[in-house]
Amino acid sequence: MRRKRWIHVFAICMSLIMMILVVEPVRATTISDLEKEKKELEKQKEAAKNKQSEEQEKLNSITGEIDTMQDEADVVAEEIEETDAALVETIASVTLIEEDLEEKETQIEETTVEYEAALATEQAQYEAMKLRIKFLYEKGDSTYLQLLLESQSFSDMVNKAEYIEKIEKYDRDMLEEYQLAREETQTIKEQLEVEKAELEAQQHELEEEKANLETMLAEKQAAYEDYELLLAKAKQEAAVYKANVEKQNAEIRRLEAAASQKQSEIDAAKKAQEEAAKKTSSGSYNPASSYSGTGSKGQQVVSYACQFVGNPYVMGGTSLTNGADCSGFTWRIYKDFGYSIPRTSYAQRSAGTGVSYSEAQPGDIICYAGHVGLYIGNGQIVHASSAKTGIKISRATYREILAVRRIV
Numbered sequence: 571m572r573r574k575r576w577i578h579v580f581a582i583c584m585s586l587i588m589m590i591l592v593v594e595p596v597r598a599t600t601i602s603d604l605e606k607e608k609k610e611l612e613k614q615k616e617a618a619k620n621k622q623s624e625e626q627e628k629l630n631s632i633t634g635e636i637d638t639m640q641d642e643a644d645v646v647a648e649e650i651e652e653t654d655a656a657l658v659e660t661i662a663s664v665t666l667i668e669e670d671l672e673e674k675e676t677q678i679e680e681t682t683v684e685y686e687a688a689l690a691t692e693q694a695q696y697e698a699m700k701l702r703i704k705f706l707y708e709k710g711d712s713t714y715l716q717l718l719l720e721s722q723s724f725s726d727m728v729n730k731a732e733y734i735e736k737i738e739k740y741d742r743d744m745l746e747e748y749q750l751a752r753e754e755t756q757t758i759k760e761q762l763e764v765e766k767a768e769l770e771a772q773q774h775e776l777e778e779e780k781a782n783l784e785t786m787l788a789e790k791q792a793a794y795e796d797y798e799l800l801l802a803k804a805k806q807e808a809a810v811y812k813a814n815v816e817k818q819n820a821e822i823r824r825l826e827a828a829a830s831q832k833q834s835e836i837d838a839a840k841k842a843q844e845e846a847a848k849k850t851s852s853g854s855y856n857p858a859s860s861y862s863g864t865g866s867k868g869q870q871v872v873s874y875a876c877q878f879v880g881n882p883y884v885m886g887g888t889s890l891t892n893g894a895d896c897s898g899f900t901w902r903i904y905k906d907f908g909y910s911i912p913r914t915s916y917a918q919r920s921a922g923t924g925v926s927y928s929e930a931q932p933g934d935i936i937c938y939a940g941h942v943g944l945y946i947g948n949g950q951i952v953h954a955s956s957a958k959t960g961i962k963i964s965r966a967t968y969r970e971i972l973a974v975r976r977i978v
């Protein structure tokens with residue numbers, strides 16, 4: 571007994587849940603609501619445009635900074651190349667001067683040896699002359715006179731006199747020659763020392779120039795590295811701004827499409843409202859047969875169904891004028907066209923052939939949890955919504971879609 575009682579209670583609860591699902595109120599979507607939603611979309615679109623403009627302005631600004639920094643970095647890069655070339659040239663010049671200095675030192679050493687040799691030769695010649703002069707001085711002129719008197723003939727005397735004169739002249743000439751050789755060697759040595767001093771001065775100046783160029787090159791390389799870091803950072807910021815601009819553009823397109831869709835819903839709702847008002851005032855509706863030949867069968871079905879927008883919702887009802895629930899509405903619409911489908915919303919989820927929502931066409935039944943409606947195209951359905959809103963047009967995606975069934 572207790573088990574049967576629990577089963578009975580469970581059945582009652584499930585029935586209540588099904589009734590709640592069937593009669594679950596659907597958010598009313600009046601023309602006023604649709605216009606408010608469209609206005610909100612336009613407001614969001616304007617905000618997105620403002621945000622897009624801000625991000626675009628930031629992107630333009632950072633792009634300008636990147637161009638400027640790149641130009642400056644290019645200038646520094648050129649200066650680095652020029653400084654590096656000047657440094658290479660200076661180093662080459664220092665190397666050449668060092669080679670010249672080595673050569674000058676070798677020449678100076680060789681010239682010093684030559685000078686010392688010339689000086690020694692001169693000194694030896696000088697000492698020899700002093701000895702001869704001293705000898706002549708000690709012997710006196712009698713030696714020359716005796717030498718002349720001992721001559722065998724006048725020509726012999728002349729020859730001896732010339733010989734004596736030649737000896738004296740030879741001594742003087744040799745001394746002068748050695749003195750001249752020493753002076754020339756001294757001059758060459760002094761000139762080499764002057765040239766060496768000049769080379770050392772040039773070497774000192776070039777070493778200073780090399781040090782300055784190395785310092786300048788290091789500074790410019792550091793500056794270029796700073797530019798590279800700044801450029802990398804700026805490019806990252808630009809990428810972020812660009813992504814934000816693209817994101818806002820996508821959002822603007824989405825909002826424009828949503829606003830356009832909303833306008834279509836407004837137009838469809840107004841049209842349905844006008845048609846419902848006409849039918850209400852005239853008290854007559856076009857029969858299903860009157861829509862024959864006005865498009866596809868599915869289009870005929872929805873055109874016929876839309877004329878009942880505004881009529882009441884009645885739980886368990888199947889009357890298109892006096893009231894129907896969601897499944898009663900779809901069941902009756904298709905019945906008037908000669909099609910037999912299940913009566914309940916749950917059973918209609920297995921009617922006809924299943925298709926995806928992306929393939930939905932006018933006349934397809936859109937199935938939700940405990941609810942169904944007829945797809946009329948452009949992302950909208952006509953359905954018996956609730957006791958509060960009656961038969962109306964809504965967005966097809968206002969709730970989670972469980973299935974799409976094609977009857978015709």
